[in-house]
Amino acid sequence: MPIASLPNPIPVLPELFLAGVAMALLLLGVFQKAGGKGDDVRSSRLISVLGVITLILTLLLVMTVARGGAVSTFGGMFVTDAFAVYLKVFVLIASALSLVIAEDYLEHQNSARFEYAVLILLATLGMMLMVSANNLISLYVGLELQSLALYVVAAFQRHDLRSTEAGLKYFVLGALASGMLLYGASLVYGFAGTTDFTALATLFAKGQAGAPALGLVIGIVFILVGLAFKVSAVPFHMWTPDVYEGAPTPVTAFFSVAPKLAAVGLLVRVMIGPFGELADQWQQIVVFISIASMALGGFVAINQRNIKRMMAYSSIGHVGYALIGLAVGNQVGVRGILIYMAIYIFMNLGVFTCILCMRRGGAMVEDIDDLAGLSKTHPMLALALAIFMFSMAGIPPLAGFFSKLYIFLAAIEAGLYALAVIGVLTSVVAAYYYLRIIKVMYFDDVTDALDKPVRREIGLVIFGTSAVILLFFLLPGPLLDGAGAAAAALFTG
Amino acid sequence: MTGFPILSLITFLPLLGAFLVLTIRGDAALVARNARFVALWASGVTFVMSLFLWIGFDTTTAEFQFQDRMEWMPAFKISYHLGVDGISMLFVLLSTLLTPICILASWESIKVRVKEYMVAFLVMETMMVGMFSALDIILFYVFFEGVLIPMFLIIGVWGGPRRVYAAFKFFLFTLVGSVLMLLAILAMYFVAGTASIPELMRFGFPTGMQTWLWLAFLASFAVKLPMWPVHTWLPDAHVEAPTAGSVILAGVLLKFGAYGFLRFSLPMFPDATVAFTPLIYALSIIAVIYTSLVALAQEDMKKLIAYSSVAHMGFVTVGTFTLTVQGIEGAIFQSLSHGIVSGALFLVVGVVYDRVHSREIATYEGLVHRMPAYGLVFMLFMLASVGLPGTSGFIGEILILVGAFQANTWVAALTATGLVLGAIYMLYLYRRVVFGKLTKEDLKKLLDLSPREMAVFAPLIVLVFVMGIYPGPFLDVMHVSVDNLINSIEVARAGAGNVALVGR
Numbered sequence A: 001m002p003i004a005s006l007p008n009p010i011p012v013l014p015e016l017f018l019a020g021v022a023m024a025l026l027l028l029g030v031f032q033k034a035g036g037k038g039d040d041v042r043s044s045r046l047i048s049v050l051g052v053i054t055l056i057l058t059l060l061l062v063m064t065v066a067r068g069g070a071v072s073t074f075g076g077m078f079v080t081d082a083f084a085v086y087l088k089v090f091v092l093i094a095s096a097l098s099l100v101i102a103e104d105y106l107e108h109q110n111s112a113r114f115e116y117a118v119l120i121l122l123a124t125l126g127m128m129l130m131v132s133a134n135n136l137i138s139l140y141v142g143l144e145l146q147s148l149a150l151y152v153v154a155a156f157q158r159h160d161l162r163s164t165e166a167g168l169k170y171f172v173l174g175a176l177a178s179g180m181l182l183y184g185a186s187l188v189y190g191f192a193g194t195t196d197f198t199a200l201a202t203l204f205a206k207g208q209a210g211a212p213a214l215g216l217v218i219g220i221v222f223i224l225v226g227l228a229f230k231v232s233a234v235p236f237h238m239w240t241p242d243v244y245e246g247a248p249t250p251v252t253a254f255f256s257v258a259p260k261l262a263a264v265g266l267l268v269r270v271m272i273g274p275f276g277e278l279a280d281q282w283q284q285i286v287v288f289i290s291i292a293s294m295a296l297g298g299f300v301a302i303n304q305r306n307i308k309r310m311m312a313y314s315s316i317g318h319v320g321y322a323l324i325g326l327a328v329g330n331q332v333g334v335r336g337i338l339i340y341m342a343i344y345i346f347m348n349l350g351v352f353t354c355i356l357c358m359r360r361g362g363a364m365v366e367d368i369d370d371l372a373g374l375s376k377t378h379p380m381l382a383l384a385l386a387i388f389m390f391s392m393a394g395i396p397p398l399a400g401f402f403s404k405l406y407i408f409l410a411a412i413e414a415g416l417y418a419l420a421v422i423g424v425l426t427s428v429v430a431a432y433y434y435l436r437i438i439k440v441m442y443f444d445d446v447t448d449a450l451d452k453p454v455r456r457e458i459g460l461v462i463f464g465t466s467a468v469i470l471l472f473f474l475l476p477g478p479l480l481d482g483a484g485a486a487a488a489a490l491f492t493g
Numbered sequence B: 001m002t003g004f005p006i007l008s009l010i011t012f013l014p015l016l017g018a019f020l021v022l023t024i025r026g027d028a029a030l031v032a033r034n035a036r037f038v039a040l041w042a043s044g045v046t047f048v049m050s051l052f053l054w055i056g057f058d059t060t061t062a063e064f065q066f067q068d069r070m071e072w073m074p075a076f077k078i079s080y081h082l083g084v085d086g087i088s089m090l091f092v093l094l095s096t097l098l099t100p101i102c103i104l105a106s107w108e109s110i111k112v113r114v115k116e117y118m119v120a121f122l123v124m125e126t127m128m129v130g131m132f133s134a135l136d137i138i139l140f141y142v143f144f145e146g147v148l149i150p151m152f153l154i155i156g157v158w159g160g161p162r163r164v165y166a167a168f169k170f171f172l173f174t175l176v177g178s179v180l181m182l183l184a185i186l187a188m189y190f191v192a193g194t195a196s197i198p199e200l201m202r203f204g205f206p207t208g209m210q211t212w213l214w215l216a217f218l219a220s221f222a223v224k225l226p227m228w229p230v231h232t233w234l235p236d237a238h239v240e241a242p243t244a245g246s247v248i249l250a251g252v253l254l255k256f257g258a259y260g261f262l263r264f265s266l267p268m269f270p271d272a273t274v275a276f277t278p279l280i281y282a283l284s285i286i287a288v289i290y291t292s293l294v295a296l297a298q299e300d301m302k303k304l305i306a307y308s309s310v311a312h313m314g315f316v317t318v319g320t321f322t323l324t325v326q327g328i329e330g331a332i333f334q335s336l337s338h339g340i341v342s343g344a345l346f347l348v349v350g351v352v353y354d355r356v357h358s359r360e361i362a363t364y365e366g367l368v369h370r371m372p373a374y375g376l377v378f379m380l381f382m383l384a385s386v387g388l389p390g391t392s393g394f395i396g397e398i399l400i401l402v403g404a405f406q407a408n409t410w411v412a413a414l415t416a417t418g419l420v421l422g423a424i425y426m427l428y429l430y431r432r433v434v435f436g437k438l439t440k441e442d443l444k445k446l447l448d449l450s451p452r453e454m455a456v457f458a459p460l461i462v463l464v465f466v467m468g469i470y471p472g473p474f475l476d477v478m479h480v481s482v483d484n485l486i487n488s489i490e491v492a493r494a495g496a497g498n499v500a501l502v503g504r
Helices: A012-029 A041-064 A082-108 A117-130 A136-155 A159-192 A195-206 A214-230 A239-246 A249-272 A277-299 A306-326 A331-356 A379-392 A399-413 A419-444 A456-474 A475-493 B007-020 B028-055 B089-105 B114-133 B137-146 B148-158 B163-192 B197-203 B207-224 B235-240 B243-268 B270-296 B301-321 B325-356 B372-386 B392-408 B409-434 B441-445 B450-467 B472-495
Strands: A072-073 A078-080 B066-075 B078-085
Touching: A012 A041, A012 A117, A012 A195, A041 A082, A041 A117, A041 B270, A078 A082, A078 A117, A082 A117, A082 A249, A082 A331, A082 A456, A082 A475, A117 A136, A117 A249, A117 B148, A136 A159, A159 A195, A159 A214, A159 A239, A195 A277, A195 B197, A214 A249, A214 A277, A214 B089, A249 A277, A249 A331, A249 A475, A277 A306, A277 A419, A277 B472, A306 A331, A306 A399, A306 A419, A331 A379, A331 A399, A331 A456, A331 A475, A331 B137, A379 A399, A379 A456, A379 B243, A399 A456, A399 B137, A399 B163, A419 B148, A419 B163, A419 B207, A456 B270, A475 B137, B007 B028, B007 B066, B007 B078, B007 B089, B007 B114, B028 B089, B028 B114, B078 B114, B078 B137, B089 B325, B089 B472, B114 B148, B114 B243, B137 B148, B137 B163, B148 B163, B148 B243, B163 B197, B163 B235, B197 B243, B207 B243, B207 B270, B235 B243, B235 B301, B235 B409, B243 B270, B243 B301, B243 B325, B243 B472, B270 B301, B270 B325, B270 B372, B270 B409, B270 B472, B301 B325, B301 B392, B301 B409, B325 B372, B325 B392, B325 B450, B325 B472, B372 B392, B372 B409, B372 B450, B392 B409
Parallel strands: none
Antiparallel strands: A072 A078, B066 B078
């Protein structure tokens, strides 16, 4: 019966919807009037608005589909469980917000094209596939769909030397990482005989006797390296500062949140799911990566003058903290990661939206010193940025404190005291450079005032994200429960 | 609890005031004026409310009173839980008293960004009150650490020439200590399975673990207190902070450390406390003698008072770790007294700083000829700081020394030298600034205290004498709680089969 052999489409409905709409929007964009003055801007605006609506609809679809509980389809290649749903919700929120804040910038830089929104949609689709992947093959397909779209948006300002350089660099190094991942996956397949996560997990659970085959361990290490590149953890972080600095600011904002969230989610799923039983083999690697990321992110960021570069190192550091949760490797640790990343995307998007407001005489400026005296010229913007910075430094009662709290709680519970002590001490180092931004804004005198923020939607995003960060402590329950359920799904299912 | 959430109200009323101040809009001069009045009202009403705590306080029980409890993070069994006992109640009052005084003292000296200044002070008051009344250890940490944000901004925005350096040093020193304490808190939370402070007090941690936890808490409280050798942030922060910032810093923030020892280190880690008592004694004696000598050599009035604070807090730690009723009550009393007296001394410096804009001792001479009232006020607080009988300083120091003599004669004798040294540097300061001939032209035009400044000092002077002459009501409040604290330590120590060496 041909009908019976069709896979169950309900769990993939959001992805199918997103894919269909993305292609339809591409067609719609192509058939828009082009060539004339203002045509590009008009079509870009249209597609961008439709893109945001699409993402919101997809979000609703994800929530609706989630009611069904954990379901897998396409022969076990694709799974929809609470873990995937949690990540998808925040990926979609992050993508939608990034799209909202991008339009203004692109129009100012004369690079408004409708393809931007379509590429973001496709990258988002790739991320959704990544976090739902339950097989090394579907993992790779999702990852590549995401990466290819990202390579293009990194070089989106094709007349700008830095942007094209960033795109090329990201592409070359990203391809290398994908190659490593693929090589590792093939090694795992060669030694285990399957690429299915569930099958791998049962295989390792049974084969308790003796150490796993060497080839298998090497394969896992290669997969870990490939994914560490994607989350920009030390020592695979080299591309991050250059790409963050060179890429157009809204693209950097997007890079620092949605793909990072998806990649961290994927890393957690792969390490805990199929390779969870082999934790002894990879735990020390994760511990090392985590310490190195926290330390490098803390120390190197101190000397940065460019705020986008500083944020790049800051994001490396943040990944280090999140990886503490993976090093712990239990349900509490995963819950910590999920809470951490959710709060992180709001903080980071907020900061980058503030950076998008750094414009003087119509041109973007990116030096930290350009913020001098911001509290006098733009009190609300400075207040928002100060909230984000204190939060990133992990000072209560802001949300960033709680995200670190749950991570360190997991580390202490698991007895990883050294890791926890190093973690908190590097957070003090990191606090120094976050405070420096506040110092420049509040303690220094105005040298040259920035332009007033222009667009309403940017102001709204800043207001919304800073409100989330500032008031998180009032109502932490829903996020904690959601993350708890998501982490539980990974360990039971 | 009795239904009416008075403690929560006291904690969050200043925050409401801060919100009201934030919403003030309009012409700059009007905004500044309104901000001052709203802040004064908010903190004044808070103070009046906090007096009801004292009126309704039951001095016959060591239980926590006025408890407010709500679910906060049920998944983690972390709750919003406030309450006060005899140890914390007076600290709450100290915070609510000093805030309106600070706002009144900044009335004219703060001219730029008045609105933000008042918001920062009111937010800080919420944090301080919350810190002293939190009964959930995570909530405690949130308030404890949250204080850093407004204080960092107060030093950095309204401070003196080296304010940036001072603000960073203050922030980072405190943060290093606090994050280590955070890890200890998480470890306690994990082992005991609860974040509730009363339950943690009864839990009884294993002796081996106590050592590490105690050290982690020491890292935080020693910086906050501050103890030698991590006191170096204090002179910088004090010198650069605006007057009111120094008052709060010396008056309340330093007490966080003293309170922390009493609330956490002593009841929760009794074995480690006894084991480390010699270390605390040594550090405290060094603090008392060394910083007194350093104070003697200072050319800057604020720096001198800052170093004297370190010495006085050395007394507090000695008293706390004698584990005697007199010692601990003396430590609490000395903390309160120091909060009022050193706060007042910073205000005294602030008065002449507002007029002459110099803190150098050498700038001043013979002020008594132009400012007799000022000379009198200065003398009162100077003598209170020295610990003259009849002032609050005397009661605290004598109780601490009585306690110390029971514990260890040498410690007591060495600590007592601080009294003499304190008298030397304070009298020397007073002689140079207030006495002598008035020859400098710019000082001859100075005006004496204004009515507003009188209003600032009056309540502090009254308190110094009331506490010095009739300390009974203050000691009654803390007595049962302190007794209970000492008993619980002894029970815990006896339970651990280690009865020797209890220092009493």
